[in-house]
Amino acid sequence: MSYNINLNDIERNGERSVTQQLVDRFAELIDAGSLEPGAKLPTTRALAEQAGVNPLTAARVYRRLGELGYTTATVGRGTFVRTRPPHSAPADANDDTWQLAALPHRTPSYTEQMLEESFRSPERTDVVMLSAGWADPASFPRRAVEDAGRRVLAEHMDETLNYQPVEGVPVLREAIADLGARHRFATGPDEIVVTTGAKQAIDLAARALLEPGDVAVVESPTFAGTLSAFENAGARLLPMPVDEDGADIGAIERILARHEVKVVALQTSCQNPTGTALSQERRERLLELARERSFFVVEDGVYSGLRFDGPRLPALRADAPAHVVHIESLSKTVAGGLRIGWLAAKGPVLARLAQLKMKSDLHTPSMTQLVAAELLSGDAYEDHVRTSAAVYRDRRDAMLEALDRHFADAASWIVPGGGHNLWVTLDRPVDERQLYAEALREGVTFLPGGAVQPEPTGRTSLRLSFSIVPPERFDDGIRRLARALRAVQRRSRVAATGMIS
Amino acid sequence: MSYNINLNDIERNGERSVTQQLVDRFAELIDAGSLEPGAKLPTTRALAEQAGVNPLTAARVYRRLGELGYTTATVGRGTFVRTRPPHSAPADANDDTWQLAALPHRTPSYTEQMLEESFRSPERTDVVMLSAGWADPASFPRRAVEDAGRRVLAEHMDETLNYQPVEGVPVLREAIADLGARHRFATGPDEIVVTTGAKQAIDLAARALLEPGDVAVVESPTFAGTLSAFENAGARLLPMPVDEDGADIGAIERILARHEVKVVALQTSCQNPTGTALSQERRERLLELARERSFFVVEDGVYSGLRFDGPRLPALRADAPAHVVHIESLSKTVAGGLRIGWLAAKGPVLARLAQLKMKSDLHTPSMTQLVAAELLSGDAYEDHVRTSAAVYRDRRDAMLEALDRHFADAASWIVPGGGHNLWVTLDRPVDERQLYAEALREGVTFLPGGAVQPEPTGRTSLRLSFSIVPPERFDDGIRRLARALRAVQRRSRVAATGMIS
Numbered sequence A, B: 001m002s003y004n005i006n007l008n009d010i011e012r013n014g015e016r017s018v019t020q021q022l023v024d025r026f027a028e029l030i031d032a033g034s035l036e037p038g039a040k041l042p043t044t045r046a047l048a049e050q051a052g053v054n055p056l057t058a059a060r061v062y063r064r065l066g067e068l069g070y071t072t073a074t075v076g077r078g079t080f081v082r083t084r085p086p087h088s089a090p091a092d093a094n095d096d097t098w099q100l101a102a103l104p105h106r107t108p109s110y111t112e113q114m115l116e117e118s119f120r121s122p123e124r125t126d127v128v129m130l131s132a133g134w135a136d137p138a139s140f141p142r143r144a145v146e147d148a149g150r151r152v153l154a155e156h157m158d159e160t161l162n163y164q165p166v167e168g169v170p171v172l173r174e175a176i177a178d179l180g181a182r183h184r185f186a187t188g189p190d191e192i193v194v195t196t197g198a199k200q201a202i203d204l205a206a207r208a209l210l211e212p213g214d215v216a217v218v219e220s221p222t223f224a225g226t227l228s229a230f231e232n233a234g235a236r237l238l239p240m241p242v243d244e245d246g247a248d249i250g251a252i253e254r255i256l257a258r259h260e261v262k263v264v265a266l267q268t269s270c271q272n273p274t275g276t277a278l279s280q281e282r283r284e285r286l287l288e289l290a291r292e293r294s295f296f297v298v299e300d301g302v303y304s305g306l307r308f309d310g311p312r313l314p315a316l317r318a319d320a321p322a323h324v325v326h327i328e329s330l331s332k333t334v335a336g337g338l339r340i341g342w343l344a345a346k347g348p349v350l351a352r353l354a355q356l357k358m359k360s361d362l363h364t365p366s367m368t369q370l371v372a373a374e375l376l377s378g379d380a381y382e383d384h385v386r387t388s389a390a391v392y393r394d395r396r397d398a399m400l401e402a403l404d405r406h407f408a409d410a411a412s413w414i415v416p417g418g419g420h421n422l423w424v425t426l427d428r429p430v431d432e433r434q435l436y437a438e439a440l441r442e443g444v445t446f447l448p449g450g451a452v453q454p455e456p457t458g459r460t461s462l463r464l465s466f467s468i469v470p471p472e473r474f475d476d477g478i479r480r481l482a483r484a485l486r487a488v489q490r491r492s493r494v495a496a497t498g499m500i501s
Helices: A018-032 A044-051 A055-067 A110-120 A142-155 A157-161 A170-183 A197-209 A224-232 A249-256 A280-293 A348-361 A366-376 A380-407 A432-442 A471-500 B018-032 B044-051 B055-067 B110-120 B142-155 B157-161 B170-183 B197-209 B224-232 B249-256 B280-293 B348-361 B366-376 B380-407 B432-442 B471-500
Strands: A071-074 A078-081 A192-195 A215-220 A236-243 A261-266 A296-300 A324-329 A341-344 A411-413 A421-426 A461-465 B071-074 B078-081 B192-195 B215-220 B236-243 B261-266 B296-300 B324-329 B341-344 B411-413 B421-426 B461-465
Touching: A018 A044, A018 A055, A044 A055, A055 A071, A055 A078, A110 A224, A110 B348, A142 A157, A142 A366, A142 B142, A142 B157, A157 A366, A157 B142, A170 A192, A170 A341, A170 A366, A170 A380, A192 A197, A192 A348, A197 A224, A197 A261, A197 A296, A197 A324, A197 A341, A197 A348, A197 B348, A215 A224, A215 A249, A224 A236, A224 A261, A224 B348, A236 A249, A249 A261, A249 A280, A261 A280, A280 A296, A348 B110, A348 B197, A348 B224, A366 A380, A366 B366, A380 A411, A380 A421, A380 A471, A432 A471, A461 A471, B018 B044, B018 B055, B044 B055, B055 B071, B055 B078, B110 B224, B142 B157, B142 B366, B157 B366, B170 B192, B170 B341, B170 B366, B170 B380, B192 B197, B192 B348, B197 B224, B197 B261, B197 B296, B197 B324, B197 B341, B197 B348, B215 B224, B215 B249, B224 B236, B224 B261, B236 B249, B249 B261, B249 B280, B261 B280, B280 B296, B366 B380, B380 B411, B380 B421, B380 B471, B432 B471, B461 B471
Parallel strands: A215 A236, A215 A261, A261 A296, A296 A324, B215 B236, B215 B261, B261 B296, B296 B324
Antiparallel strands: A071 A078, A192 A341, A324 A341, A411 A421, A421 A461, B071 B078, B192 B341, B324 B341, B411 B421, B421 B461
């Protein structure tokens, strides 16, 4: 830039102060583009000399220009014309286009897009929705919730309205601890923190346990929400394949040879999406590794009660209470809209989780906690879970029959021992996004395998949920899916032929 | 380390494989300390030669050692004895001492400690609790909540149990938008996201808008939860002092001369803790700056309805809907235990906030949302807020009288125009932690000024809340506080004298 700024017409005794005149002069030159963005302005001393003012006045001119957004100043380097023009803001107050430049860069991952899509389309009825592993609305215990709600309104109004402890309403923590004693995920109410669904518990665990760059081992495939939470905590996710015996713990050993592992996350029973349980041998090896190498295990037990072929398995946390954070909810067993979940942990990690819960929302709404406490008291809850499990087992069988009829020549699957989901892998890979789009056109949804795996595997898999669709629609749904697959295969053969010719 | 590892007694045809024998030999040497942590092992080729095995076997030996936790390997550098011994884990499964070494380093700030303390001690009755600015339990609209709850249980059971949209139950978003149209914080339900209290809305805003290192301007003093949320997002917090006309917007101009500002957070009416409102001139200047310099304004309006000297002021968001994220809740006006809050925004930032809400907990429990919708329908809510404001105004007056009686010679204060709090600054600074401890001993609590300011000011200030303590106890509470102050002053004079002599 040129230092020859014309300051000859500054009036010593004018109506505007000398400072203001100098400010206006620079502003005009910058607005007109005569002083370009990035240009260095004279030092305050040089300006003072040239304008015949004292250095304090010159400094005041530059400060004011900075306040007005015309310049930036860096100590020791000088004053520069701002690279962004100060008056570029939209005149229309409703214009929000500027926001994208101001917001942090954050693109939702494929996993997050699919998770969001699965939650944004529950109202579609023309589609056979095999994408959502929710509790079946037909089996909601409406009467029990209504009775519980009335008792809470009549007898616990003050607790409903007052702030409650961060960790949860005492009666609910006690009821959860009773459940924990039976299924061995907790030994007392002081180990419990109530959360707004298991989703929040997983998010809190990810944020409390992991720092950016930390290594976390997750099942492949797993729950999309776990992938999303751990990715958002900045963790590096390494995969642990799942087979008929649950997660392959040997993968952790291979990872440990090269990495410090901070967290291993898994579902030890009724795994989402395979429906498998971790074998006894693998359970023991996992805990040996956790103790030897000091990592946390996040055990997601949301489907654990929905076991088809026997009573619920004891929680992994039973054998390593200081290493395992156990997570559970009422979303799969009662209803998702209640948004009641919890975690069980002990030691410093419990305090961290409670602190983070406090920072997030102080506590889960008292009213739903109190209703949940009523629901969990007595035997009604466990009876309801057992009844539900039998319903879901029948649906699994119906789904397996439909697959046998329409998919036997194109795919293989793991027979789930519990839960809401079934994991199908195609014999030959196809583009899963194409398959998803084609299936939607045919009127059936599924959760694409890529959305529930931490890395591409080269195979094409689908999570099919059998929990919310009436079983009489399974045959139709799977047939539509088979039709979509054939269409995609046909197109890819045509494309391949086209490429060769 | 020495490469002279004795491998002479490896048996070619022994019971154990050669691989296993080599693994055991290295393990023994490492366990015994003969191979020290950090020691470099021979290359696979050197090991193969020395042991008379092929290189693949040597590689297998090292892989297995890695899996067992004895060694780490880095491509291109070699294999090393692990610096942490693999078998140091505690034998007792309940021992949780290892956790502190495994958890991320995170020390709660002073602000967070005080915030936590204020929420952990609500049950103390022997103490005059001037530390909590909550809605008064005596004024909870118990009957209205009970009626609303009964209607929800009778008429909205399915909505209670089903998953709901991330942004909130439609009827509640509409009821909030109606309120928003009256008080000009929103123009339609599509601008609203329901949250679990304003605390969650502030936390979501901090995490959606800020990246580590970003500059955020906050009021000094302000709400402790805002400081905590913004600090946890990794922001650099710069202060904007508050006087009788609200936040000093000139401070933003001075900060803008040196920094890119990402967010300015403030309460434009019934400011916590000063009870002041932002002057019209400052409102206009703030929005000019926001438009010129493209930053977001987070407007916390949780106390806005509790104005003492006239009707509620229009929200700042009215004049810049794309720049202002307005936050509000029912916690100060109805009851904190409901955990119902909301935010109003538009454009890409709204989508970001909704995504983050989804990742946090899918949605706020349906039941409390539906109850809130019932509470907000009709005029009952606004009538209740007006009635409450009159109650709090009387308490403010009673608190001012008590201060006049016991504190006039030691401190000055701002007369709050609304809200639950009063900001007192001592004429001469004392150690505020000593004062807090001494006050607790005397049987009175307050929120120390340092916990609600982003940086030390050199002054000693106290936030006194008059909302939950019956006014007949104010005189006693303030007298105890004055006594505590005199005790601390006396001690510091003695200490000073002692230092001089």
